[in-house]
Amino acid sequence: MTAPVNGPVNGFPGIPADPPGGRKAVAVWGIGVAVYFVAVIFRTSLGVAGLDAADRFHVNASALATFSLLQLLVYAGMQIPVGLMVDRLGTKKVLTLGAVLFTVGQLGFALSPSYGMALAARALLGCGDAMTFISVLRLGTRWFPARRGPLMAQLAGLVGMAGNLVSTLVLAPVLHGVGWTAAFAGSAVAGLVVLVPLVLFLRDHPEGHGPAPRTAGASGGFVRRQIRESWAEPGTRLGLWVHFTTQFPAMVFLLLWGMPFLVEAQGLSRTTAGGLLTLVVASNMALGLVYGQIVGRRQSARIPLALGTVGLTALLWAAVLGYPGDRAPMWLLVTLCLVLGGCGPASMIGFDFARPANPAERQGTASGITNMGGFLASMTTLLTVGILLDATGDNYRIAFSTVFVLEAVGVLNILRLRPLALARERERAHATVSGPAAPPGPVPTEPGRALA
Numbered sequence: 001m002t003a004p005v006n007g008p009v010n011g012f013p014g015i016p017a018d019p020p021g022g023r024k025a026v027a028v029w030g031i032g033v034a035v036y037f038v039a040v041i042f043r044t045s046l047g048v049a050g051l052d053a054a055d056r057f058h059v060n061a062s063a064l065a066t067f068s069l070l071q072l073l074v075y076a077g078m079q080i081p082v083g084l085m086v087d088r089l090g091t092k093k094v095l096t097l098g099a100v101l102f103t104v105g106q107l108g109f110a111l112s113p114s115y116g117m118a119l120a121a122r123a124l125l126g127c128g129d130a131m132t133f134i135s136v137l138r139l140g141t142r143w144f145p146a147r148r149g150p151l152m153a154q155l156a157g158l159v160g161m162a163g164n165l166v167s168t169l170v171l172a173p174v175l176h177g178v179g180w181t182a183a184f185a186g187s188a189v190a191g192l193v194v195l196v197p198l199v200l201f202l203r204d205h206p207e208g209h210g211p212a213p214r215t216a217g218a219s220g221g222f223v224r225r226q227i228r229e230s231w232a233e234p235g236t237r238l239g240l241w242v243h244f245t246t247q248f249p250a251m252v253f254l255l256l257w258g259m260p261f262l263v264e265a266q267g268l269s270r271t272t273a274g275g276l277l278t279l280v281v282a283s284n285m286a287l288g289l290v291y292g293q294i295v296g297r298r299q300s301a302r303i304p305l306a307l308g309t310v311g312l313t314a315l316l317w318a319a320v321l322g323y324p325g326d327r328a329p330m331w332l333l334v335t336l337c338l339v340l341g342g343c344g345p346a347s348m349i350g351f352d353f354a355r356p357a358n359p360a361e362r363q364g365t366a367s368g369i370t371n372m373g374g375f376l377a378s379m380t381t382l383l384t385v386g387i388l389l390d391a392t393g394d395n396y397r398i399a400f401s402t403v404f405v406l407e408a409v410g411v412l413n414i415l416r417l418r419p420l421a422l423a424r425e426r427e428r429a430h431a432t433v434s435g436p437a438a439p440p441g442p443v444p445t446e447p448g449r450a451l452a
Helices: 023-048 050-057 063-089 089-111 115-130 135-145 146-178 180-201 223-230 234-265 270-297 299-321 331-341 343-357 360-392 403-434
Strands: none
Touching: 023 050, 023 063, 023 089, 023 115, 023 135, 023 180, 023 234, 050 063, 050 115, 050 135, 050 234, 063 089, 063 115, 063 135, 063 223, 063 234, 063 331, 063 360, 089 115, 089 135, 089 180, 089 360, 115 331, 115 360, 135 146, 135 360, 146 180, 146 270, 223 234, 223 360, 223 403, 234 270, 234 299, 234 331, 234 343, 234 360, 234 403, 270 343, 299 331, 299 403, 343 360, 343 403, 360 403
């Protein structure tokens, strides 16, 4: 097997030497995921406080949905700009700015006396939150060997879900114990805690593994070129649609509508409903490790895992919403929550299509495009569910049927883009593994890593 090359081969960028990994890589990456962990706590804090927010600001379901909708709108809208910033400015600067913004946003949400000011605080929080995950993905690709990519991405997602778990297990009882202002203002301190090691110790890349210097004139049209070249790759577009289709059912459930659905439509107590939300998070964390190992060992599992998760999610939602009588049995709700736990790990597969399709200098932009998918779907569903609940007198069966429509749209686009993206991967693998002098023949792959 010919060693990978560093220059362009047959029109494809070469693969530079892998970063070494090791303890220092783990320490630096750990700082980044700690920032992401706190961002997720702040992002999902409204999920356990939705009913309290409705009482505090005297708003209906549509207005309540606007909190999460605006936060996700800002988050999704920032993905491409953040990706460009990461590619241009580096990880540390972008993460630092993000930590400052989401901390100020969480504190502002705690102190807001009105609905309008609370909306502005959530928008600021969403802006800072948007800068975290792409930065963490970039740290993973800069500090660890490429073969670790799927696992590091899943581990980052797992840490994020741990932040969601903190919201459910810690913030919810604190909120009901000490009140709105003290709970949210106290949680904002966590942002200051992670900001200190971020500023003092985080580095963008190991020594000797920095990005290649830009050639003369490379700065001209940087934004247009990064977006155009990233979007031109079928793998980037396929990554977006995989993320779109898989992430949003669990995101909508955890971020806002799960607690009202379980309490108001299913007649559960807040304690029991909180336990089911915790089950979603626990399932996500367990499955994240499984999905990361599977995809890391066998790339042919990517599409089956993604579509299998979508199909199983749709089946369980159909069973819950279509169950005869007013309420689904507990065993069925538990099964739904276990299955929703697979949505987050499945959404990470989107990055496993975008990552190999783009060179290192476009990883931030490509990840930003991919990451838009699930949040655009979540934003659409959050708004539609709120509108339908108001229009139908809180008929959750009709409102949650939105899930099936968006899943169908996503699956059609995955099936449309899959052949193009995988053909491009085969070409790239042949070019970078075999080199320009390689004779025609089957694409060499590592055992167990056939292209999906």
